[in-house]
Amino acid sequence: MTGEERNVEVVRRYLRTFVTKDLAELRAVVAEDVLIYGSGTAVRGRHFVERAVASPGLTVLDQQIHELFPAGDRVTVVMAQTYRRDATGATAVQSACKMYRLAQDRIVQFWGEQDLYGLLRGLGMLPDEPIRF
Numbered sequence: 001m002t003g004e005e006r007n008v009e010v011v012r013r014y015l016r017t018f019v020t021k022d023l024a025e026l027r028a029v030v031a032e033d034v035l036i037y038g039s040g041t042a043v044r045g046r047h048f049v050e051r052a053v054a055s056p057g058l059t060v061l062d063q064q065i066h067e068l069f070p071a072g073d074r075v076t077v078v079m080a081q082t083y084r085r086d087a088t089g090a091t092a093v094q095s096a097c098k099m100y101r102l103a104q105d106r107i108v109q110f111w112g113e114q115d116l117y118g119l120l121r122g123l124g125m126l127p128d129e130p131i132r133f
Contacts, residue, residue, distance in 0.1 A: 003072075003073075004070040004071075004072070004075075005070070006105055007070055007073065007074075007075050007100075007102045007105075008068060008070050008075055010029050010075075010102055010105055010106065010107065011068070011075045011077060011100050011102075011107070012065075012068075013025060013028075013029045014026065014029045014030060014100075014107055015063060015065065015077070015079070016063070017029075017053050018052075018053055018060045018063065018081060019060045019062075019063055021053055021054055023050055023053065023054065026046070026049065026050060026053055027046065029105075029106055029107060030046050030049055030106060030107045031046065031103075031106045031107060031108045032045070032046050033045060033046075033108075034046050034049065034107055034108055034109065034110070035108070035109040035110075036048055036049070036109075036110055037109075037110070037111040037112075038110075038111060038112045038113055038114075039113065039116070057085065057086050057087055058083050058084070058085060058086065059083065059084045059086055060081050060082070060083055061082045061083065061084050061091065062081065062082040063079065063080075063081050063082075064079060064080050064081075065077060065078075065079045066078045066079060066080065073101055073102055073103065074099055074100065074101050074102070075099070075100045075102065076097070076098070076099045076100075077096075077097070077098050077099075077100070078095075078096075078097050079095070079096055079097075079098070080093050080094065080095045080096070081093070081094050081096070082094075083119060083123065085123040085124065085125070088123070088124060090122070090123045090124045091122070091123075092118070092119050092121070092122020092123045093118075093119075093122070094114055094115050094116070094118065094119040094122075095114065095115050095118075096112055096113065096114035096115070097112060097113060097114075098110055098111065098112030098114075099111045099112065
């Protein structure tokens, strides 16, 4: 298996943890001091990812990887996840584009954006009307 193929497999294992909520698997593929960039912030630490995977009240019902591009030590993913808000049963799809950098078969850095506004609207947590600025 090439380095790029290993990196792709690590990213796929990581993404599956959002469905399985397997924190042991997450710890196996994400560095403890991972750097995370997105939504206008930069943070460090796997605990941020663990909290996202174990989000109480949200269940990932489905995950679709639409495109996946390995390039050296990086893997870029275009995907969509279907979430259920457990309290109401409402479901919504959230699209995302992420880029991961790997070292020694672990994710050490990632960047990305996801449609949080669309997810919250779809789950009935925000009004289903345009925001007025």
